Amino acid sequence: MASNAFGLFFRYTSWGESHGQAVGVVVDGCPAGIPLDEKMLNEALARRAPGRNYFTSPRREEDQGRLLSGVFEGRTTGTPISILITNRDARSSAYELIAPLLRPGHANFTYLAKYGYFDHQGGGRASARETTARVAAGVVARQFASETGSRVLAYLGELGTSQATPVEDPETAAAYALQSPVHAPDVSSEAAFMEELRLVMEEKDSTGGVAHFHILNTPVGLGDPVYEKFHARLAYALMSIPASKGFEIGAGFAAAAGRGSRLNDSFGLREGVVVPAGNNAGGVLGGITTGETVYGRVAFKPTSSIGLPQNTLDLQGKPATFQLPEGSRHDPCVAVRAVPVVEAMCWLVLADALLMQKAVASQNSRPVAALPFAGDGL
Amino acid sequence: MASNAFGLFFRYTSWGESHGQAVGVVVDGCPAGIPLDEKMLNEALARRAPGRNYFTSPRREEDQGRLLSGVFEGRTTGTPISILITNRDARSSAYELIAPLLRPGHANFTYLAKYGYFDHQGGGRASARETTARVAAGVVARQFASETGSRVLAYLGELGTSQATPVEDPETAAAYALQSPVHAPDVSSEAAFMEELRLVMEEKDSTGGVAHFHILNTPVGLGDPVYEKFHARLAYALMSIPASKGFEIGAGFAAAAGRGSRLNDSFGLREGVVVPAGNNAGGVLGGITTGETVYGRVAFKPTSSIGLPQNTLDLQGKPATFQLPEGSRHDPCVAVRAVPVVEAMCWLVLADALLMQKAVASQNSRPVAALPFAGDGL
Amino acid sequence: MASNAFGLFFRYTSWGESHGQAVGVVVDGCPAGIPLDEKMLNEALARRAPGRNYFTSPRREEDQGRLLSGVFEGRTTGTPISILITNRDARSSAYELIAPLLRPGHANFTYLAKYGYFDHQGGGRASARETTARVAAGVVARQFASETGSRVLAYLGELGTSQATPVEDPETAAAYALQSPVHAPDVSSEAAFMEELRLVMEEKDSTGGVAHFHILNTPVGLGDPVYEKFHARLAYALMSIPASKGFEIGAGFAAAAGRGSRLNDSFGLREGVVVPAGNNAGGVLGGITTGETVYGRVAFKPTSSIGLPQNTLDLQGKPATFQLPEGSRHDPCVAVRAVPVVEAMCWLVLADALLMQKAVASQNSRPVAALPFAGDGL
């Protein structure tokens, strides 16, 4: 069944296996006239790419995206944008020894049940390599959606048992994370994360983490009520990232233990415009953006691949020990490299919601960009 | 934009406003031959209905569902199933006094921005009354999906600051919750929840809660990899319920702080069939069901409507105090009545995934119901 | 599988069987603020309704539509519009005698093969009664789409072997058809059609016909290239009407025999705006509307139900004679009553395309309503 696409209006289809020739994406629905070139793609891909430092999988991929269609003289033309990223370091032979064993925490058990074949080449479509396509599509979405002034920021807020220092200013935090090898929001959190990662690696184990995201300057009015709520689509998108196990928006799970009198955001004026005076809601009311920052968290489980031996079964159902070969390529914490993927998915949901809103807005609607009714009655 | 429907194959469209004549749903895609009658509908609707006890909104609705099409002699015919529920106690006059104020925590601010009009009749489509349609559609989904032996169970695991006693057996817990006025999983949790609710009501305040759900006997192989992951669609569905702020599957957010060596579920044999030997995964690997129980949690914020006065603005942007009229109808904790809605959405996601799987299953696939490869090689 | 809905943005779901309690439709995606009331619905339904005159099925249906949601004080609110039409004259007993025979030209053979049951109650969803829902939805579409100034006109251009006098002015023709019992475009065609219909009825036979449609004042720029071409969606919509066997746009099949030099429409100026100087194209170039009238034809086969005895098989495969009971209700020519359904589907395709265009239009686009580039260079 066709299930490798995301988005209703700004829709992309991702293709390619971890150990095939290439991965890629076709973005269908991006408006014309948006600046886009391969340099932008490659900067974003580099951030997600493995092999950059001590803390990520040593797989070496240049991850150079080629723009094959939909762009003319540096601008989108409104036609589908095809992006191709060649796989260079696809060593499927590394997986052959471990082929006939069920891998704890991995999807090869469920793929076998669903499709009747056993992929031993590094995960196929279940591999995090598929997220390369998401990052590439996310660049296109960013180029379009950022024209409204919106910005998506993300960083790693928790890594294993380490929590980052509470972030005051998401912009500073995200700027720091952009160049941090562990996408930490500041220098002391980075040190703590790296210390925990070193420990995890020494133990030949893995750990998880929690990505924090902020969507700034979101236009008011995005998202449709009932089933296409802005945060429902965000949850859908973010929970499709490999290894994600939890999602929350605004005050999230903590809201459940609070009181309405404290959590209800009041209203106030900002430059003559009515705005929420607090943001426990996380930028959405009734599934529609309020214009305040949309923020939330996404939890990632520990990387399934670990260096330690694990009990499992072989395909005949006989007990076996699964151990990755020495020098196998994997990340001690997938949440680190998930950060740019979280950003990409936020951009993609935002771009889709922006186009959706265009189709909704009637002449009776107020401009999406601002709610100008203060002072002039209604 | 058309956005009042959910599901790809087992798809329903919900309609109706809180204070209009009726609410309803059309279920499109339910296979033929499934037992369905109005009695089943009404039992389920009764559970969600307001006015049943001290702890829910005193709005009185009989919530009798009428089956208008798609059923012949007690069985579905494969054609669309139209269900209509008349609104009886729609007192929109009760809202007139509070009309010209922005209500903290409510969607009337965002609806005004998006659509350019101000609904003062009790929430319109943003009202929890819309969830009546979900519960009705959920009955149809249950009738279909339970034929595979699957069961959906839910209860309230947390209410405000009170946590239920950890549940050993979801079946017992859900059976208790079915008749508990606060959908608590056992008698002592019920007492604690009621005590906190009484306190909240005395304070004219509101609180939130966390619904726990369990999908038992899920066939292995449901969900499509990449974007239609089983738990991504669950998140999408559950985060569309009014007031939901967080979702997690399996070990959830706690998984982020753990280690792979402990959280990876190993494999074992059960009656000669290979199965996961643990279930930190929450019944999904790579987005595809493992055959183990799918379980998770959904957080709900406190009810936005509270008895206490709240600072806000009027539509001219002037400071005002918003206070519900004495005797206004609202729930002190919407999470209580959300429990049957959570169940309904789980059934709907499950029914959709079952039909989706039919289109996927090729002759190369193993039967979805069991993974019979143990002992016979591959 | 969910397949009872049409439209991407302006989407409706139809429900109800020919001989059940009611038929209905939910229109999802209609913008807010559009005038709509039950009187409009009922005028349109009356036109399609049976039992109006000698030439249509004597089934008596008042076909009163009830507006259950989505409208407040005579205007749409942007929420789903639910319309219910009760079946009053559903005499399924009339069909009992003929139950165990395959009916030539009818869908009960294919329904039996597809669903495994044999509907002997007058066609179920395959019945033309389903088109009541289309007409109701079409009224909503008309109310929205006519705000752009567009108009949909239709009449019967051919009935059996009789061809209407070539139409000079579609408006006059459609106005005449509106009150003609056979939807003929003028008095002499009406006489010819009625004469042929009388002959057909005397022979206890049936015949077909060709509906002509014209969409006037279509904005330029509707339809998306490649797969969502305006006329491809029209063909999709119109070929879904029961008994339709052919579709053409503009010069249609005749174009195949022509020469490019004659059929290519040149360009000219009209009130300073560039427009096509001819309209062999039928108002579309590359699948996008040119602003000229979109026109075409839809062919309908003869009514399958006839008074003459027909050879067939019973459900045991034994030869049998199928003969409708004396006084059975059917139309001698379904094309007659298809005319308002053709109109409805044209409005629905147009409404959908208008919303689609909103999502497409970028700041680089020229206004859809007119192409103002003449004289000012580019």
Added chain:
Amino acid sequence: MASNAFGLFFRYTSWGESHGQAVGVVVDGCPAGIPLDEKMLNEALARRAPGRNYFTSPRREEDQGRLLSGVFEGRTTGTPISILITNRDARSSAYELIAPLLRPGHANFTYLAKYGYFDHQGGGRASARETTARVAAGVVARQFASETGSRVLAYLGELGTSQATPVEDPETAAAYALQSPVHAPDVSSEAAFMEELRLVMEEKDSTGGVAHFHILNTPVGLGDPVYEKFHARLAYALMSIPASKGFEIGAGFAAAAGRGSRLNDSFGLREGVVVPAGNNAGGVLGGITTGETVYGRVAFKPTSSIGLPQNTLDLQGKPATFQLPEGSRHDPCVAVRAVPVVEAMCWLVLADALLMQKAVASQNSRPVAALPFAGDGL
């Protein structure tokens, strides 16, 4: 808006401009285990490719398809299949002289109105070059759908004013057409078509044609009633091919002038199985396949590009003469090269319907392949 994809379950997305680097397609939803290789692709692409003979555009394209994903050891894996075809002979400079003129019959007028820019590079996405992607996707569909025994055949039945000799046996006709430079069904029709084409070319003009298609051995039960009728989706697909102006199924427009007594197909037995005894219906009843051959016709207008000078306007609205430069590349009759595209779209609709049917088929359904109820009662 995302509009470059077709199909619900077996879905493909096409990308690439006529004069860009490459065109391509991603097929999402093809089941696993289907034989597929580049040789198959290239044979099909060669048939559609230009530059093969005197009667087609002299543009030289090797049209070698590269399979980038979704295939392992010669079989599909169930993951998206990405196919890339490099453009080699993309001479956009040839178009520069004619850039500032509106081209009669072409889509550059409507593209300008819709998107606000004027593509002078040979048609972009409106170019017939996009159909390369359809043919490539059609090969994948064929590989899957032909496993049921189905076959799609097509040939040119009419070219300009020349009609082919009526075809007795579609298989022989299609086999002849496969190697005929004008896709004629037999030697004498081929001679007539070629004679007319020569005349057209001498006159520096163009003409149209009508493709006939036959889908043999279609399983009974495909297509969903109401809106996803098999022939409604065929019409949708076929009317999306550039230059198509008409579609009919079975007896088509001629049926409108007939009588029910003659056109209703009776039923009979074939090898103990109940089947329609005639096929005026064209293999569908109520939108569901009967198991008989699905057949119909698609009309194509004359090629818009002609050698003769044509009156038009420039972009300032000033009268101008449009004349293609000497040696410009175009086909005298696009219908010729449309034949393999018609075949491809039929395969794609069939593949989609086969997957759709899997999701529909319940345990109550009879097997799709045969209707075995003869003799055994019901």
